[in-house]
Structure formats: structure tokens, C-alpha cells
Amino acid sequence: MTDRLLHSSSEHLLRELAPQVLGSVVRRFHDFAASEDAVQEALLAAAVQWPREGVPDNPRGWLIQVAARRITDYLRSEAARRRREAEAALQTSYEMPTTAVENESHHDDTLTLVFMCCHPSLTPSSAIALTLRAVGGLTTAEIANAFLVPEATMAQRISRAKQTIKASGVPFRLPSNQERAQRLRAVLHILYLIFNEGYTSSIGPQLQRLELSHEAIRLTRAVQASLPEDGEVAGLLALMLLTDARRAARTGPDGELIPLTKQDRTLWDRAAISEGVALLTAALSNGSVGAYQLQAAIAAVHDETARAEDTDWPQILALYDLLKRMSSNPMVMLNQAVAAAMVHGPSKGLELLQALDSDSRIVGHYRLASVRAHLLEMAGDHRAAITQYQIAASRTTSIPEQNYLITQAARLRENTAGQRLNLSIAPDKLPDPR
Amino acid sequence: MKYILLMAAPKAGFDTYRTWSEKDVQAHFAVLTGINKQLSESGEFVATEGLDWPDQAKIVRGGNNGAPVTDGVFPESKEFLAGYWIVDVESPERAYEIAARISSAPGPGGTALEMPIEVRRIMTRKRDELG
Numbered sequence: 406m407t408d409r410l411l412h413s414s415s416e417h418l419l420r421e422l423a424p425q426v427l428g429s430v431v432r433r434f435h436d437f438a439a440s441e442d443a444v445q446e447a448l449l450a451a452a453v454q455w456p457r458e459g460v461p462d463n464p465r466g467w468l469i470q471v472a473a474r475r476i477t478d479y480l481r482s483e484a485a486r487r488r489r490e491a492e493a494a495l496q497t498s499y500e501m502p503t504t505a506v507e508n509e510s511h512h513d514d515t516l517t518l519v520f521m522c523c524h525p526s527l528t529p530s531s532a533i534a535l536t537l538r539a540v541g542g543l544t545t546a547e548i549a550n551a552f553l554v555p556e557a558t559m560a561q562r563i564s565r566a567k568q569t570i571k572a573s574g575v576p577f578r579l580p581s582n583q584e585r586a587q588r589l590r591a592v593l594h595i596l597y598l599i600f601n602e603g604y605t606s607s608i609g610p611q612l613q614r615l616e617l618s619h620e621a622i623r624l625t626r627a628v629q630a631s632l633p634e635d636g637e638v639a640g641l642l643a644l645m646l647l648t649d650a651r652r653a654a655r656t657g658p659d660g661e662l663i664p665l666t667k668q669d670r671t672l673w674d675r676a677a678i679s680e681g682v683a684l685l686t687a688a689l690s691n692g693s694v695g696a697y698q699l700q701a702a703i704a705a706v707h708d709e710t711a712r713a714e715d716t717d718w719p720q721i722l723a724l725y726d727l728l729k730r731m732s733s734n735p736m737v738m739l740n741q742a743v744a745a746a747m748v749h750g751p752s753k754g755l756e757l758l759q760a761l762d763s764d765s766r767i768v769g770h771y772r773l774a775s776v777r778a779h780l781l782e783m784a785g786d787h788r789a790a791i792t793q794y795q796i797a798a799s800r801t802t803s804i805p806e807q808n809y810l811i812t813q814a815a816r817l818r819e820n821t822a823g824q825r826l827n828l829s830i831a832p833d834k835l836p837d838p839r
Numbered sequence: 840m841k842y843i844l845l846m847a848a849p850k851a852g853f854d855t856y857r858t859w860s861e862k863d864v865q866a867h868f869a870v871l872t873g874i875n876k877q878l879s880e881s882g883e884f885v886a887t888e889g890l891d892w893p894d895q896a897k898i899v900r901g902g903n904n905g906a907p908v909t910d911g912v913f914p915e916s917k918e919f920l921a922g923y924w925i926v927d928v929e930s931p932e933r934a935y936e937i938a939a940r941i942s943s944a945p946g947p948g949g950t951a952l953e954m955p956i957e958v959r960r961i962m963t964r965k966r967d968e969l970g
Contacts, residue, residue: 528929529929530927530929531882553841553885554884555884558879558882558883558885558927559882561879561880561881562882563882565881565882601965603965660964802960802962802963803962803963803965805964807962
């Protein structure tokens with residue numbers, strides 16, 4: 406089924422329609438878990454039938470009808486146990502929505518669904534799984550595959566998430582305005598995590614690996630279509646596009662990590678960059694500035710610079726200064742230190758890092774050691790840089806990062822040894838500080 | 840985040856195990872099976888396997904025409920992997936908690952074995968894309 410879904414030309418359409426169909430069915434039948442199962446069955450039926458028999462004239466209506474039939478069957482079988490409730494549900498026979506109602510409601514339905522799946526009572530991993538299934542229309546097998554866990558485990562995770570939502574008694578409607586801003590932060594964070602979960606791997610057949618980054622972009626687009634006026638939603642979408650644009654340049658032929666300054670920028674996706682910049686420009690012109698917009702703005706400065714040495718570091722530093730006022734995230738301070746080093750020299754950056762040594766959120770994190778290593782190398786203190794690269798390598802849990810950091814330490818060791826040799830052979834020649 | 844929980848014991852431990860009563864063996868496995876079941880239900884289970892006994896272990900190195908370089912005679916103090924669990928959990932603390940429960944599985948007479956369980960984070964192939 407996975408292969409069929411992936412290869413099917415209707416795949417994109419199905420994923421687009423999934424949240425609208427589910428939203429519509431949940432609104433009608435009020436039972437999230439049962440509706441979700443019914444819609445999954447309808448999607449699978451479509452994945453089998455449509456490539457063979459052609460896409461129906463009203464694909465959304467077709468899916469709603471099939472799902473409604475399934476859920477009616479389900480409720481009917483439940484009736485043996487709970488006759489009265491089921492009868493009430495069956496009396497309200499499902500009517501096809503008119504086109505006008507359809508267009509008006511499906512954005513709201515998608516959005517309501519996203520709010521429901523990214524509910525704060527769920528753990529991030531449950532919210533991610535449920536969002537991918539209910540909003541993304543992915544099968545449990547596909548999600549399990551993407552996270553490299555058995556299908557039964559993922560099925561259990563999704564089923565528990567649905568129970569949690571049921572138990573929390575969240576009604577199927579958009580949160581109130583007061584609640585909206587806070588809940589939207591949780592939604593954006595989950596979408597951000599899904600994007601971050603995406604990775605390119607040099608191992609395993611590509612077909613079996615779902616591109617989670619693309620899925621996150623697709624879902625964020627859907628949220629953005631529902632909330633076109635929200636600057637932070639646009640900011641997050643822009644950030645994803647501007648980051649994903651560098652995908653082809655970010656890894657070498659063997660999956661090795663290539664840092665931003667060394668990437669072949671001709672490989673960057675111009676179309677994605679243009680779209681991200683346009684989104685960001687429109688969002689910023691609306692007035693309010695948020696953290697995602699600022700991060701997107703920083704990504705845009707890099708993306709619009711053809712050569713690494715022409716990077717407008719003063720502008721990036723100014724953006725990080727703004728970002729720091731908005732969030733106390735130590736990662737922001739870390740990046741600010743890099744920008745400061747590029748503008749004012751490595752000693753300024755190293756000085757800023759000292760403040761982080763007493764921050765328990767980051768003191769044992771590999772990124773602190775890795776940034777310190779880079780700055781020490783810039784400052785010409787290769788011995789200390791080697792130590793920091795090694796500390797960073799021992800702390801990261803990412804294999805590509807670890808390989809990169811070990812390589813950096815090895816490169817410096819060889820350079821340093823080479824310099825010593827040069828010194829002894831030609832003492833009149835000073836070693837190159839780089 | 841994924842963790843591997845490694846259960847190892849010296850060869851003597853395996854030898855003692857052969858002398859357990861049937862009841863003790865059953866009680867031991869009932870607990871481990873229960874843990875597996877709960878991990879499946881909580882959506883944290885990834886894999887578990889038990890390995891065969893040290894008597895069957897071979898050490899292989901390149902060369903020697905591909906034949907094992909030992910026939911399974913190892914020093915008594917050497918620890919052998921008995922089995923492992925891979926779990927996908929929300930926090931390291933949760934991994935330690937599961938390891939502690941495995942460690943407390945009963946041995947002879949129902950006394951907790953308190954076997955040391957080595958907990959190691961499994962590295963990922965993904966990396967931070969943002970931030």
C-alpha cells in the first residue's frame with residue numbers, strides 16, 4: 406500500500422483532501438477516533454480505485470461519502486452494544502455539502518483539525534504522529550517507516566493520542582480568540598518539529614523514506630492558507646522554504662555534512678528562495694514581527710548571498726540582537742556569538758559564549774563546544790579548537806554531525822603538525838595562522 | 840529519542856541460570872514479557888532480542904581465512920551480551936526507568952536480580968536543520 410500511495414498520481418490530491426474530508430466527517434459525526442479510522446479507509450480505497458478507474462468528478466465528495474458509509478457501518482455494528490446512541494447517530498443521515506458550503510468550510514475544517522492534533526495535552530511525539538496521520542493523510546505504516554519504529558508501535562501511539570483527545574473532551578471547533586494565540590504557538594512548534602525530523606540519509610532506499618520536511622512544508626502551507634494574515638505562520642513557512650532550499654548543497658556524495666560557508670550555492674533552489682522571500686516580505690510589511698519571521702529573515706540573508714565571503718554579517722548580527730530580545734533561547738545566543746565573531750572578530754564571539762557556560766540548558770550541548778571550536782580556530786588557537794571539536798563530537802547524537810566534527814579535529818591536527826614541521830625546516834617562515 | 844538497553848552477564852551468570860528452578864525461570868520471563876507488552880502498549884517498543892549462550896560465541900577477525908580465531912573459550916570475567924531492548928521514549932529518564940524495571944526482574948527464589956543494564960542513546964542520521 407505504501408508503494409501504491411507513493412507512486413500514485415492521485416497521492417498529492419489525496420493528501421490535500423485528507424484533512425478537509427476528516428474535518429467534515431468529524432463535524433458531522435462528532436467521534437474523532439471513529440471518523441479518523443473511516444477516513445483512512447476511504448483514502449486507502451481511493452488509492453486503490455482512482456489510479457484504475459480514474460479520479461471522480463468530485464473527489465472530496467467521493468471520499469466524504471465513502472468515509473460516511475464506513476462510519477455508519479461502524480456505528481451500526483456498535484449499535485448491538487449501544488443501541489440508543491447509535492440510533493441517534495443514524496437518524497442524522499449524512500447529506501453532501503453544497504459547493505458553496507464546501508469552499509467556505511474546508512479551510513476552517515483543516516485548521517480545526519490541526520489545532521486538535523497539536524493539542525497541548527499530547528506529548529510532542531504523539532502530536533507529530535497524529536498530525537501526520539489525521540492532517541497529512543499518511544498511513545500508519547508510512548509514519549512508522551519515517552520514524553523507524555515498528556508499525557504496531559506507531560499504531561499504538563496514534564491510538565493513545567486519539568484516546569487522550571477523546572478523554573480531554575476537546576470539542577471539534579476552532580479555539581476561542583483568547584486561546585488561539587497560545588494554541589497556535591503549539592501548532593507551529595509541532596510543524597517545526599516535523600520539519601526538523603526530516604533528514605536526508607545516504608542509507609536505505611529513498612522510496613521507503615517519507616520526506617518529512619516536505620510533509621511539514623505541505624502542512625504549514627495548509628495552515629497558512631487558513632490563516633493568511635498571521636505573520637508568524639507565514640514566517641515559519643518562509644523559514645522552512647528558505648532552509649529546505651539548501652538541501653541539495655548541504656550534504657556531499659557520501660552523506661557528509663557541508664557547512665553553510667562551504668556549500669555550492671548554485672545548487673540552492675532558487676524557486677523556493679523566491680517564494681520564501683516573498684512570503685517573508687509580505688509578512689514583515691504587515692507590522693508585527695515574531696521569532697519565526699526573524700529566523701526566516703536571517704535565512705534569507707544567507708540565501709540571497711551568492712558567495713559566502715559576501716555575507717552581510719552586520720545585518721545578521723542585528724537580526725540576532727532583535728531575536729534575543731524576543732526569546733531567551735540559548736541557541737539564539739549561540740548563533741549571535743557566531744555573527745558577532747564574524748563582525749567584530751573571534752574574541753568578541755568567545756566572550757559572548759562565556760555567558761552560556763552557566764546556562765544549564767546548553768552547557769552540556771555539543772553545539773556550544775562546536776561553536777567554541779570554530780571560534781578558537783578562527784582565533785588561531787588550534788590546540789584548544791581540537792579539544793573543543795572532540796568534546797562536541799562526543800556529545801552529539803547525530804552521526805553526520807559527529808563525522809563532521811571528528812573530521813574538523815583531524816584536519817586541524819594535521820595542519821598543526823604540518824606547521825611544526827615547516828617551522829623546523831624553514832624557521833624564517835611564519836606559520837599561516839589559518 | 841531511541842535508546843538501547845543492554846543486558847550483559849559474565850559467563851558464570853549464564854551457568855548459574857541453568858540451575859534455576861522451572862518456577863523461577865517462568866517468573867523471570869513473565870516479568871520480562873510483561874515489560875515488553877507494556878512497552879508495546881505505550882507506543883515505545885522498537886525491538887528486543889535475546890542472544891544465544893556464550894558457549895556458542897565465536898570471535899572473528901579479518902584474516903585467518905575467515906575462520907573464527909577462538910572456539911569460544913573466554914576468560915571467566917568477560918561479560919557477554921545476553922539480550923537487548925530498543926525503546927523510543929520521550930526522555931532519558933524514561934529509558935532509565937525501563938532499564939531499572941528490567942534490572943529488577945526476579946531471579947532464584949523471587950529475589951530481584953539487579954542485573955546491571957547499560958543504557959546507551961542510539962545516534963540518529965538526522966541533524967538539526969533549523970535554529
